[in-house]
Amino acid sequence: EAGVTQSPTHLIKTRGQQATLRCSPISGHTSVYWYQQALGLGLQFLLWYDEGEERNRGNFPPRFSGRQFPNYSSELNVNALELEDSALYLCASSLDSYSGNTIYFGEGSWLTVV
Amino acid sequence: QKEVEQDPGPLSVPEGAIVSLNCTYSNSAFQYFMWYRQYSRKGPELLMYTYSSGNKEDGRFTAQVDKSSKYISLFIRDSQPSDSATYLCAMSVDTYSGAGSYQLTFGKGTKLSVIP
Numbered sequence: 001e002a003g004v005t006q007s008p009t010h011l012i013k014t015r016g017q018q019a020t021l022r023c024s025p026i027s028g029h030t031s032v033y034w035y036q037q038a039l040g041l042g043l044q045f046l047l048w049y050d051e052g053e054e055r056n057r058g059n060f061p062p063r064f065s066g067r068q069f070p071n072y073s074s075e076l077n078v079n080a081l082e083l084e085d086s087a088l089y090l091c092a093s094s095l096d097s098y099s100g101n102t103i104y105f106g107e108g109s110w111l112t113v114v
Numbered sequence: 115q116k117e118v119e120q121d122p123g124p125l126s127v128p129e130g131a132i133v134s135l136n137c138t139y140s141n142s143a144f145q146y147f148m149w150y151r152q153y154s155r156k157g158p159e160l161l162m163y164t165y166s167s168g169n170k171e172d173g174r175f176t177a178q179v180d181k182s183s184k185y186i187s188l189f190i191r192d193s194q195p196s197d198s199a200t201y202l203c204a205m206s207v208d209t210y211s212g213a214g215s216y217q218l219t220f221g222k223g224t225k226l227s228v229i230p
Contacts, residue, residue: 004157042222043158043202056217090157101146101206103218105157 002027004106006091012112013081021076021109025093031055032074033094033103034066038087046089049074050097081113117141120203120221129230133190137203137221140184144205144219147179149188152200152223161201162188193228200225 005024013019025032034046045058049068063079072093078085088110092103120137127133135149146165150158162177164170164186170177176189186205190197200223207217 040222043204043218043220045217045219048217058217101148101218102160102163104160105150107157 004091004093004104006089006106006109008109009107010110010112012114015081015083015113017081019078019081019085019111021078021089021091021111022073023075023091023093023106024073025091026104028095029093029104030072030096031094031100031103032068032072033092033100034074034076035090035092035105036060036087037090037108038084041087043090047076048100055097078111083113086111086113117219118203118205118221121224122222124225124227126227126229127193129193129195129228131193131228133193133197133226133228135188135190135201135203135224135226137186137205138184139186139205139219141205141207141219142181142184143207146206147177147186148204148218149175149177150202150204150220151197152202154199158202195228195230198227 007022031050033048035043037043048056052068066076068074088108090105090108092105094100094103118139149162151161152158164177167179167181174191178187202223203221204218
């Protein structure tokens with residue numbers, strides 16, 4: 001069974017540009033979570049989507065946004081990129097909205113802002 | 115005070131040793147406690163999941179939660195070089211209860227090296 005898949009693996013953008021990251025959850029999972037893992041800061045919760053709706057949002061500015069598609073895949077958009085947005089962006093999924101304490105991560109997308 | 119504190123290490127042990135990894139936390143509302151293992155440049159892998167206080171064992175891994183002390187531990191018996199990774203503790207307040215749920219709070223991770 002395929003795990004959580006993310007693309008692209010690596011992305012280099014210039015400050016001020018927009019980045020789009022994509023995630024496919026484990027088959028049968030409806031909830032998708034996004035986390036940022038920046039050097040020295042640990043994993044920080046970004047967003048939670050379930051059944052196409054945003055259910056929860058972490059302490060990040062509005063330029064971090066996303067959506068979940070009818071097939072439960074998701075994308076994370078980061079607008080007006082800043083240097084400090086350079087980080088590993090991790091997508092995770094859980095079976096449903098009642099299973100959010102057991103989430104399974106993908107390999108992540110490395111975003112570098114120069 | 116940070117919500118979750120975890121000694122970043124690095125921790126270096128010889129093969130076969132018993133490893134003890136720990137986290138302390140300040141939010142008494144945390145009820146669910148998880149341990150993740152993260153190999154270099156990979157995503158975190160869920161190792162153990164515990165609800166409330168007590169012990170849970172899975173093979174060479176034992177997770178302990180002491181809610182009265184706000185302290186959780188992960189023990190690794192007969193450690194192997196393949197256990198070399200960063201170990202992250204994570205915790206959350208509650209199961210599904212509408213808005214605000216499932217915001218896992220992670221420690222910064224302890225880097226473990228098991229020397230052959």
